[in-house]
Amino acid sequence: xxxxxxxxxxxxxxxxxxxxxxxxxxxxxxxxxxxxPIDSKVVIVGEAPGKxxxxxxxxxxxxxxxxxxxxLQNGGGIKRDTVYITNIVxxxxxxxxxxxxKSNGKPKPINISKCIKFLEAQLLLLRPKIIxxxxxxxTQNLLKTTVGITQLRGxxxxxxxxxxxxxxxxxxxxxxxxxxxxxxxxxxxxxxxxSLREQIIELGLDKEMLFNDKQQKNPDTPGDNSRR
Ligand code: SF4
Numbered sequence: 321x322x323x324x325x326x327x328x329x330x331x332x333x334x335x336x337x338x339x340x341x342x343x344x345x346x347x348x349x350x351x352x353x354x355x356x357p358i359d360s361k362v363v364i365v366g367e368a369p370g371k372x373x374x375x376x377x378x379x380x381x382x383x384x385x386x387x388x389x390x391x392l393q394n395g396g397g398i399k400r401d402t403v404y405i406t407n408i409v410x411x412x413x414x415x416x417x418x419x420x421x422k423s424n425g426k427p428k429p430i431n432i433s434k435c436i437k438f439l440e441a442q443l444l445l446l447r448p449k450i451i452x453x454x455x456x457x458x459t460q461n462l463l464k465t466t467v468g469i470t471q472l473r474g475x476x477x478x479x480x481x482x483x484x485x486x487x488x489x490x491x492x493x494x495x496x497x498x499x500x501x502x503x504x505x506x507x508x509x510x511x512x513x514x515s516l517r518e519q520i521i522e523l524g525l526d527k528e529m530l531f532n533d534k535q536q537k538n539p540d541t542p543g544d545n546s547r548r
Pocket of ligand 1: 344
């Protein structure tokens with residue numbers, strides 16, 4: 321990233337941190353802009369920060385973040401710290417009264433429409449080779465579709481000339497109480513991360529992004545039902 325782009329990136333980050341365009345600014349502790357090398361060739365996009373992410377200002381920490389690390393590292397032999405990780409919505413959506421999950425709410429279309437400009441600008445500045453969208457919200461909003469993630473996952477698409485790969489969100493796996501269903505989703509995620517690995521190799525990014533001796537074991541699922 322050139323010095324000029326770095327300063328545009330910093331300016332974008334500061335704009336997000338000062339943003340008050342939707343009601344989430346009233347309840348957030350920290351804006352979660354993203355984390356990882358800003359010259360990364362792979363960007364992972366989730367939905368929105370959870371409660372712990374909000375407090376620490378970092379994306380994908382807590383149980384879903386731990387599972388993401390296992391999926392990448394144990395499933396695909398991909399080093400998590402070589403990937404840039406962010407969300408489509410940068411501030412924590414607080415839970416609503418009738419929400420089952422008492423830790424996190426869900427971003428509404430109005431929040432997404434106000435916030436997506438930050439993600440789009442990040443992607444255009446980073447110009448990664450691969451965007452991995454996790455779950456319905458980032459996938460449907462970037463691909464402009466209403467088709468569900470269970471149908472879209474595992475199929476390579478494109479966003480403005482960049483390869484886009486939809487995967488299941490780790491919190492979706494954690495929420496499954498039915499063991500058979502959970503095993504099925506884990507199998508699909510296992511296949512998907514291997515497809516991501518193959519693409520990384522095909523693009524010649526293996527030296528910087530993959531472990532030398534890949535640990536080929538299924539990602540464990542911690543016994544926790546937290547959403548993010
Ligand atoms: S969620 Fe996005 S649009 Fe809403 S206040 Fe935060 S940065 Fe601004």
